[in-house]
Amino acid sequence: MLTAPSVRPVDPAELDDVLRVLRREPVNNAFITARVETAGLDPWRLGGEMWGWYSAGRLASLCYAGANLVPLCAEPAAVRAFAERALRQGRRCSSIVGPAEETAALWSYLEPHWAPAREVRACQPLMAAERESAAVPADPQVRRVRRDEVERVLPACVAMFTEEVGVSPLAGDGGLLYQARVAELVGAGRSFARFEDGRVVFKAEIGAATSAACQIQGVWVAPERRGEGLSEPGMAAVLRYALREVSPVISLYVNDFNAAARASYRRVGFREVGTFMSVLF
Template sequence: MLTQTATRVLDPGDLDAALAILDREPVANAFVASRVHVAGLDPWRLGGEMWGWYEDGMLVSLCYAGANLVPICATPQAVRAFADRARRAGRRCSSIVGPAEPTALLWKHLEPHWGPAREVRAHQPLMVTDRLPTEAEPDPYVRRIRKDEMETIMPACVAMFTEEVGVSPLAGDGGLLYQARVAELVAAGRSFARIDEDGQVLFKAEIGAATPGACQIQGVWVAPEHRGKGLAAPGMAAVLRYALAEVSPVVSLYVNDFNEAARATYRRTGFQETGSFMSVLF
């Protein structure tokens, strides 16, 4: 047991303590918690290290250090310690993302060493619901993607990612990691779309993170030529119905503050803003 304030890389023996931290804020921590529930704390399976911050021998805060750097229930003192560790290790992540306040503080410490960022999205409303919408009927044509439909859904996923993040997920490794992630969600039954008779994806979304307490919808996308036709709200309602019935009792997502159309759609499907995330993109 650590008897002073310190950080260290957690190992599988720390799983229960780490889950207790993650369970403090199940909605905000859904992304990391979902990975820990599946992979534990082994870095190879988890896809990164889990750093722990201890005060008086007790685990107080976490930071996931993988493709994303994510502060979790992080106090200001913990953020400073995580920033020091990240600075010494050098930047290995493609983004810093998490609840706005600790993420902003983490970036403040790291920007002199890692900056400039490609883009900073300082306010991304976190939206939550625990019930089916009353204003939007679920689209009956939105369904699960089958494993044999990877070639159909993949171009839509790439288009969504490129539009949302500003870079193609096919860069670097040719898209192998991204394709594996899409295939993982399809295999888990958490990828949904409306596909017309010609095989064109009109709407798509995924339940990207899932824990017993909360899940997170991501990758919401409507084909550009079909925007403004009323597909988004019924599509979201359909995915929400699956999520509440089969995955978790609480469903969340976060959205760029400048995307007024998306925020209006999510409000129409019953989501309410309960907090704010921040993303720093490299």
Template sequence: MLTQTTSRVLEPSDLDAALAVLDREPVANAFVASRVQIAGLDPWRLGGEMWGFYEHGMLTSLCYAGANLVPICAGPRAVRAFADRARRAGRRCSSIVGPTESTALLWRLLEPHWGPAREVRSHQPLMVTDRLPADIAPDPYVRRVRKDEMETIMPACVAMFTEEVGISPLAGDGGLLYQARVAELVGSGRSFARFDEHGKVVFKAEIGAATDRACQIQGVWVAPEHRGKGLAAPGMAAVLRYALADVAPVVSLYVNDYNTAARRTYQRVGFQEIGAFTSVLF
């Protein structure tokens, strides 16, 4: 038995213990939990390492270190241990993202070594709901995107990502990883859209992470020429209907605090704030 605090890279044999930590906060941890449930803890399949923090021989906290650096159920001592490991390894991620308290501390410890960031989004409300809205009918034209519609949905996904993140997902590798991710969501039936009479995307959203306890909606986007027409709330209600019926009993999302229009839409559909995320973008 370990008698003091320590951290190490987890191995496939640590899977049950890691899942137990992730299950402590199923909504906040949905993104990482969904990956671990599918890929386990093998770094090649997971797309990154999983770091574990131990106190008195018990695994109490995690940190996913892949394309994103994500602290999980991490108190100050765990965050300091993860920051030390991240500093020694050097920055390999494109962002740090997670619950505000742990993520903000992690960034304060890493900023002298990794900074400056391209952007810090310090307060992104985490919102959840477990029911359909009583007063907003789901848009009947929002449906699952078919596999043969990849060429149609892809430009909308690129436009959403570029608008949201500030850089194109096609940079670097020419968009191969991003296209594979979009194809994965379409293939798994977790990409939704409304198309106009010409086959162009009017509204879209994806269920980007899913476990048996919670799922997370992402990539919500309305084509610029259709904004202000009241499409977002019925569209979200439609995606929410699919999510609750087919995926998980609780649906979450997080949103930039300055995006007041989006926050009002989500509140209209029944989402309530339960916490906040912070994102550090490089």
């Protein structure tokens, strides 16, 4: 089967070394880097373990093992070691996600034991922008969601998640964790929407933010308003906020089969800089 792993959970005292590895790929790793910068490496605060793979005694690769299993700056030997540890532990994650090459290799080891997956999205272009849109004017009606508007934006967030992932975020615990996450983003000033008659017709969030890069997520237009040209000006507005107030590089990833979204993001000014992969259980 697999060779014995050379991997262990990192110690909280290794925070500087972990951040050194994560910052080698600031766009790819933005989501996990933001969590580590905020929570440190204590598993209870981080929401999972951070596994480290060491080369010549030096931390070289990482894998986040929580609700998601995420290989980070993982060379082939590290991926193999992470796979064996995951197999020994058993599947606890709801998805495997990360840069496509590492994620595909990790899944190749795990698939014989963890299959079937509910869905495998093998090609999800990673897109990035470093300047405000020159071609699409920002929608002046897209603004930050206020703290007292969490209940108004929540139905749109639930609809987007269900449409994108294929399951409701309200399952299991009744949505308590998901509602807390929505409220957290609103409270941090990273949730944006266009409201009409009190209803959300466009929304997006900055889901992860570091000083080097941030990631837009949850882009959604109300179904009855699609095709009216709300998404591109809305994205241009969120991009402007993000560049002016958060990070110098703004990223997102999108399914390869969503040709309309990819074209829309390109018109706003995003370009493809890599590929992600997701395995959903």
